[in-house]
Structures are given as C-alpha cells and as structure tokens.
Amino acid sequence: MFRILKNSNNNSSRIISLFNNPTNNVIGSKRFYSIEQLKQKTKNQKLIQWVEEQAKLCKPDKIYICDGSEEEFNRLCNDMVEKGVITKLNSSKKPNCYLARSDPSDVARVESRTYICSNKKEDAGPTNNWMDPKEMKATLKPLFDGSMKGRTMYVMPFSMGPLGSSISHVGVEVTDSPFVVCNMKIMTRMGDKVLEQLKENDSFVPCLHSVGAPLKPGQKDSNWPCNSTKYIVQYPDERAIVSYGSGYGGNALLGKKCFSLRIASAMARDDGWLAEHMLILGLTNDKGEKKYIAAAFPSACGKTNLAMMTPTIPGWKVETVGDDICWMKFGKDGRLYAINPENGFFGVAPGTSASSNPNALKAIDRNTLYTNVALTPDNDVWWEGLSNPPSKAIDWTGKEWAPGSKTPAAHPNSRFTAPLNQCPSIDPAWDDPKGVPISAIIFGGRRSSTIPLVYQALDWKHGTFMGASTASELTAAAEGTVGKIRHDPFAMLPFCGYNMGDYFSHWLSMENKTKPELLPKIFYVNWFRKSPSGKFLWPGFGENSRVLKWIFQRCNAKGMEYADNSPIGIIPANDSLDLNGLDISKDNIRQLFSLNKTEWMGDLKSMREYCKQFGNKLPKEMNQQMDNLEKRFKDF
Numbered sequence: 001m002f003r004i005l006k007n008s009n010n011n012s013s014r015i016i017s018l019f020n021n022p023t024n025n026v027i028g029s030k031r032f033y034s035i036e037q038l039k040q041k042t043k044n045q046k047l048i049q050w051v052e053e054q055a056k057l058c059k060p061d062k063i064y065i066c067d068g069s070e071e072e073f074n075r076l077c078n079d080m081v082e083k084g085v086i087t088k089l090n091s092s093k094k095p096n097c098y099l100a101r102s103d104p105s106d107v108a109r110v111e112s113r114t115y116i117c118s119n120k121k122e123d124a125g126p127t128n129n130w131m132d133p134k135e136m137k138a139t140l141k142p143l144f145d146g147s148m149k150g151r152t153m154y155v156m157p158f159s160m161g162p163l164g165s166s167i168s169h170v171g172v173e174v175t176d177s178p179f180v181v182c183n184m185k186i187m188t189r190m191g192d193k194v195l196e197q198l199k200e201n202d203s204f205v206p207c208l209h210s211v212g213a214p215l216k217p218g219q220k221d222s223n224w225p226c227n228s229t230k231y232i233v234q235y236p237d238e239r240a241i242v243s244y245g246s247g248y249g250g251n252a253l254l255g256k257k258c259f260s261l262r263i264a265s266a267m268a269r270d271d272g273w274l275a276e277h278m279l280i281l282g283l284t285n286d287k288g289e290k291k292y293i294a295a296a297f298p299s300a301c302g303k304t305n306l307a308m309m310t311p312t313i314p315g316w317k318v319e320t321v322g323d324d325i326c327w328m329k330f331g332k333d334g335r336l337y338a339i340n341p342e343n344g345f346f347g348v349a350p351g352t353s354a355s356s357n358p359n360a361l362k363a364i365d366r367n368t369l370y371t372n373v374a375l376t377p378d379n380d381v382w383w384e385g386l387s388n389p390p391s392k393a394i395d396w397t398g399k400e401w402a403p404g405s406k407t408p409a410a411h412p413n414s415r416f417t418a419p420l421n422q423c424p425s426i427d428p429a430w431d432d433p434k435g436v437p438i439s440a441i442i443f444g445g446r447r448s449s450t451i452p453l454v455y456q457a458l459d460w461k462h463g464t465f466m467g468a469s470t471a472s473e474l475t476a477a478a479e480g481t482v483g484k485i486r487h488d489p490f491a492m493l494p495f496c497g498y499n500m501g502d503y504f505s506h507w508l509s510m511e512n513k514t515k516p517e518l519l520p521k522i523f524y525v526n527w528f529r530k531s532p533s534g535k536f537l538w539p540g541f542g543e544n545s546r547v548l549k550w551i552f553q554r555c556n557a558k559g560m561e562y563a564d565n566s567p568i569g570i571i572p573a574n575d576s577l578d579l580n581g582l583d584i585s586k587d588n589i590r591q592l593f594s595l596n597k598t599e600w601m602g603d604l605k606s607m608r609e610y611c612k613q614f615g616n617k618l619p620k621e622m623n624q625q626m627d628n629l630e631k632r633f634k635d636f
C-alpha cells in the first residue's frame with residue numbers, strides 16, 4: 001500500500017489499496033489498517049458503507065478500527081509521547097497520566113461556530129445558529145475533502161449509557177486525532193464490545209470529526225493540529241454530527257454535548273423523555289434514607305463539585321452518578337429514572353483542591369488525561385487553586401512560569417479526563433441500566449446579586465419557568481466575555497438541539513405523562529451571591545450539603561414544613577436551614593436570602609424581553625408565570 005501511495009497521486013488507486021488489501025497492511029500481530037477489519041467485526045452494512053464514504057472523502061493514509069482496550073489506549077498514548085505530542089507525567093505520583101497542551105486558539109467550545117441544521121429553520125429556533133442542511137453539506141464537503149491526508153482515520157463505535165440498557169444509544173465517531181480517541185475511551189463505553197451489540201440492522205448516530213489539518217508528504221506535524229475554520233454541526237432530523245477544525249473537549253468528543261445533548265434532546269422531544277445538562281447524585285440522610293437529585297447549572301458553574309461533594313453535616317452522604325449529562329425516562333411506576341450516558345469526567349481543573357473537591361483529586365490521580373494545566377519541575381501537574389504554587393512551572397502554553405506572573409499557569413478552561421469509576425464517591429447504581437429514580441431537580445447559575453441561596457418552585461409549571469429563566473455570568477468554558485450575564489434556559493442554551501420555545505413546551509408536557517406527586521420537586525440555588533465588597537457570601541462546596549438537606553426535607557414534606565412563602569416561591573423558614581457548626585455571620589445569611597423587588601422586576605423585564613424572540617412558540621404558561629410573579633411582588 002505504501003508503495004502505491006508513493007508512486008501515485010491517483011486517488012482511486014489509493015482508495016482501492018486501502019479497502020482491498022488488508023494483508024499488506026498488517027502492522028504488528030492483529031493491527032491491520034483497513035476497512036476489511038471493520039467487515040470482520042460487524043455485519044452492519046450501513047456502518048461499513050458510512051465509514052467507506054468518510055474514508056473516500058477524507059482520504060486518510062490508514063484506517064484503524066478501535067477496539068477500546070487498555071493496550072490500545074497505552075499504545076496510542078506512547079506513540080504520542082514518542083512524537084512529543086503529549087507528556088507522560090511522573091509515574092510515581094500520577095501513574096498512567098498524560099498532559100496535552102492545545103493550540104492557544106483551541107481552548108473551549110465555540111458556540112458561534114455551532115449549528116443546528118434542522119430541515120426547517122424554525123425547528124432550530126432563535127437561540128441556535130442555523131443553516132439549511134443541503135447548504136451546510138455543500139460547505140463542509142470541500143473542507144473534508146482530503147482533510148485526513150497524511151493521517152490515520154480512527155473508527156470508534158461507542159455507547160452513551162450502559163451497554164445493553166434500553167435507555168442507551170450507540171454512535172460511531174471517526175476522527176483523525178489519536179488524542180480524541182484516548183479521551184473517548186475514557187468518556188464513553190467504546191470499542192469491540194459496542195460493535196458486538198450493534199446488530200445488522202441497528203441504527204447508530206454517525207459522528208464525523210476532523211481537526212482539519214492534512215499533512216503533505218514529509219510535512220512536520222504540530223502537537224495540536226487544528227484549523228482556524230471551525231464547524232460544529234448537528235443534523236437533528238437525520239441524527240448525525242459533523243465537526244471540523246477543533247480538537248478540544250465538547251467540540252471533538254462528539255458523544256458528549258453534540259450527541260448526548262443536542263441530538264439526544266431532539267430524540268427526547270420526539271419520544272417523550274428528557275436529555276439534560278445535569279449532574280446526578282445520590283443523597284443519603286443520617287437515618288440511611290436515600291434520594292437521587294439532578295441539577296442543571298451552566299458550564300463551569302459547579303456541577304462536578306456538587307456531584308462529588310463531601311457533606312460537612314455529620315452522617316449525610318453524597319454519591320456520584322454523573323457530573324454533566326442526564327437522560328431521564330419514565331419508569332413503569334410513573335417516576336422519572338435517570339442515567340448518566342457518560343463513562344468519565346471531563347472536569348474543570350482550576351479550583352479543584354483537597355479542600356474543595358477531595359473526591360475529584362482522588363479520581364484523577366491515575367489513568368487521567370490532562371489538557372492545558374501547568375507542568376511542575378517534578379513532572380506533576382498544577383493549576384490555580386490546587387495548592388501553594390510551585391516555585392516554577394511550565395505553563396499551559398509551554399512557557400516558563402513563576403508565581404507572581406501576570407498570566408495564569410493553567411488555562412481557566414483546563415480540564416482533566418478521568419474514568420467515572422475511579423471516583424471514591426461513585427454511586428453503586430452508576431452503571432445500572434435501569435437508572436435511578438429522581439426526587440428533586442435543581443436549577444442554578446452564577447449570580448453575584450438578586451438570586452437567594454435556595455428556593456423551591458410552587459409546582460411543576462412554576463419550576464419549568466424557573467428553569468427557563470436561568471441566567472448566569474459567562475465562564476471560560478465557552479468563548480465570550482467572562483462575567484457577562486446571559487440568559488441560559490435550563491443551562492441548555494448552547495446544547496438544545498431544537499427550538500427553545502418547543503423545549504419549554506416539552507418540559508411543561510411532563511405534567512401530562514404522570515401523576516403530579518410522582519414528578520420531582522423543583523428548586524433553584526445560587527452559590528455565588530456576593531457582598532457589596534465582592535466577597536462570596538456562602539462558603540459553598542461541602543457546605544452546600546446544608547442546602548441539599550433542606551431540599552431532602554422538602555421532598556418528604558406534605559405541606560409547608562421547614563418553609564415559608566415568598567413572592568418568588570417557597571423559601572426556608574427561619575432557622576430551618578441547618579447551620580450547625582458553620583462559622584457564618586447572621587448578616588451574611590440575611591444578605592443570602594434578601595429579596596430586592598427592584599432587582600427582581602429588572603430580571604423579570606429582561607426575561608419578558610428575552611421571551612419575545614420565541615414568538616408563537618412561547619407556551620402561554622410562560623407568560624402566565626411571569627404575570628403571577630409580578631402579582632406576587634405587588635404588595636412586597
């Protein structure tokens with residue numbers, strides 16, 4: 001094959017060699033680079049044909065079918081280390097861990113380049129970028145034509161959700177990035193075991209990914225190939241994904257936001273379930289009673305931390321099912337059951353420490369990929385907030401760094417990729433195909449003013465409105481100005497694969513699918529309220545268990561136990577929030593729960609403005625909820 005390649009620029013002979021000449025391509029014992037390998041592993045013709053088409057278009061030098069084994073992970077990592085693409089960390093401190101530094105222009109999700117290409121524009125709605133699918137395909141085709149030249153095309157069958165679960169869905173990603181393969185191996189159930197499940201006529205979500213950096217013969221590769229042109233494209237009607245130009249996180253690990261939220265939300269709309277940007281945790285009280293809670297906060301607003309938290313109140317326990325994505329379907333008993341479709345954590349590094357999140361630190365001390373954190377002189381990792389800074393380090397851009405430097409050592413959106421089951425707080429049911437029954441749903445955002453520490457919805461409609469009115473200060477998880485407040489309904493603004501107005505209706509419709517008392521109770525929290533001097537009023541992290549305890553008690557309440565009415569909903573009654581052993585001033589607590597009518601009316605006005613864009617897609621219940629809120633504030 002290699003000789004044919006060298007002597008010929010003729011693409012057709014190259015393709016023929018790639019597809020029909022497996023034996024010449026044997027490298028090592030079982031590793032041959034060809035579509036033949038796929039044909040031996042599956043009878044699914046749609047899959048074989050789709051992979052063939054992508055190879056013809058992208059023209060990789062080799063095709064490699066990933067088996068998902070540890071051996072494969074280690075081999076690919078070693079190859080990258082040998083090429084100087086990633087760094088192996090100190091084996092006695094961080095066994096089997098690696099550090100990658102991205103291109104400085106490729107550090108977060110790119111929302112402005114993310115498209116929902118539904119057949120009809122109104123199905124994408126006003127909050128998504130839209131392009132006609134035909135036009136998008138015509139735009140992408142020349143970009144992908146030859147985009148993998150000089151590279152290997154890796155084929156990864158993966159399952160979102162436990163293998164064999166009726167809630168799970170299968171996807172197949174092809175990519176030209178071995179780093180993406182290693183991340184996907186951790187983040188999803190990936191490889192041969194998925195192909196074995198995928199029967200002859202089963203459907204799958206095709207996910208095409210290229211970093212968009214073909215290599216000319218002899219051209220030296222960069223450590224983080226990518227392209228200044230980027231497209232993150234979802235086709236919700238066909239249930240397909242195409243991503244070009246980026247190798248970072250949600251842009252490239254297509255099982256995550258692209259599949260599990262954008263495509264899955266469209267599946268969920270059609271089939272009556274929910275695909276949400278939520279953590280899932282199990283909360284056990286001091287009497288051994290357990291409830292599961294799901295919580296939606298925008299990116300970098302505390303999901304991973306809450307999911308793994310160590311409660312400060314004695315006798316209470318938090319266990320982790322998931323930290324980012326939640327699929328919920330109704331069980332036969334009429335309750336909502338949730339699974340975490342992922343198999344790993346892709347978590348924010350900065351701020352993660354032994355005091356803020358000890359479970360995360362233990363989960364990432366082995367078999368972990370780090371991206372854009374700093375490297376210490378003893379070949380370990382460091383980031384702002386982890387510990388006292390090292391005397392010197394190599395920063396995320398590869399330059400020397402020392403404490404007092406103007407720039408951070410780790411990028412604010414630097415991340416770790418680690419297997420879920422390494423988390424010491426992992427819930428016994430994390431892999432249960434049935435999922436876990438959800439008792440409460442929490443919404444929240446990063447708000448330095450206005451929003452109290454916690455309040456509860458009056459009913460499902462009010463709770464849906466609370467989710468819809470979620471707003472938060474922007475973080476480094478996406479491009480944009482950090483700190484700016486934006487509306488982020490249900491923390492799904494960048495992730496909803498269809499019209500947000502229809503999404504509100506879909507949430508409201510859950511009420512018609514079961515008895516009201518079987519639906520989860522809905523709450524809203526804000527860990528980020530600040531004093532006029534700009535300090536956080538609430539200590540957060542493990543102390544958030546105090547808020548979880550109130551939520552737990554409210555789930556068991558038949559009436560207004562532990563609670564008072566307020567214009568915004570149900571709030572903790574005086575002294576009902578457990579503050580035992582917490583060193584916090586009365587004044588801080590007063591400020592954390594203070595309601596300012598002017599601020600709330602400002603938020604309401606902004607929400608009314610925001611809702612106008614949905615036109616006749618806005619469910620009338622939303623306007624009723626806004627009117628009700630205004631009325632409740634009348635005499636306040």
Ligand code: GTP
Pocket residue numbers: 297298299300301302303304305306323324346347348350351352356477527528536539540541544
């Ligand atoms: P994504 O992975 O982007 O979806 O983020 P996430 O929602 O999982 O956020 P994560 O838990 O990683 O937290 C992001 C940042 O918020 C980190 O720097 C945390 O230290 C900080 N944070 C999390 N919880 C709290 C809290 O209770 N209080 C305060 N003040 N900061 C918090």
Ligand code: SPV
Pocket residue numbers: 108109248249250251256257298299300324346477478
């Ligand atoms: C988020 O931004 O919400 C993330 C990180 O969880 S990414 O996978 O890059 O979307």
Ligand code: MN
Pocket residue numbers: 277298299300324
């Ligand atoms: Mn997220």
